[in-house]
Amino acid sequence: MSKGIETGSLYPLFSELTRLETELWDGLDSLLRKEHGLPMSRFEPMAVIDRLGACRVLDVAMALAISVGGTSKLIDRIEKSGYCRRRNNPDDRRSSLIELTTEGGTILERARKTVDAELELRFAPALSQQSAEELMELLRRLRHVSPMAAAERSS
Secondary structure, three states: OOOOOOOOOHHHHHHHHHHHHHHHHHHHHHHHOOOOOOOOOHHHHHHHHHHHEEEEEEEHHHHHOOOOOHHHHHHHHHHHHEEEEEEEEEOOOOOOEEEEHHHHHHHHHHHHHHHHHHHHHHHHOOOHHHHHHHHHHHHHHHHHHHHHHHHHHHH
């Protein structure tokens, strides 16, 4: 590694991040299904749509770092449940714009309160507000450089 930390292996860090993500996802998914009938796999794209406003499948895919095909299937399921709708994109006839329905916005708001409360329970004992902000910044930096490192390796 040319910059940063000197270490024998970063795999333990990767492993801890992966396990934490899995534990958080599974815990939130179970809670959201139980309390709102809404799995995390629908909550996440709905939260992106809410944040972006009317957007394309590509926009959601990029925000979630998942494939466009997978995102399109997720949006189909969310639309079937009545939580979002597609409308023609006036700027590009090849794509649609996705928006949350009133019902989708309502369930998202309720689910968001559940998620926030659960994350508070899980994170507050270990993180101060300042530590949480520092961790967010560090994770943003890691996500920013990761694709560049992969591209550099490929060239």
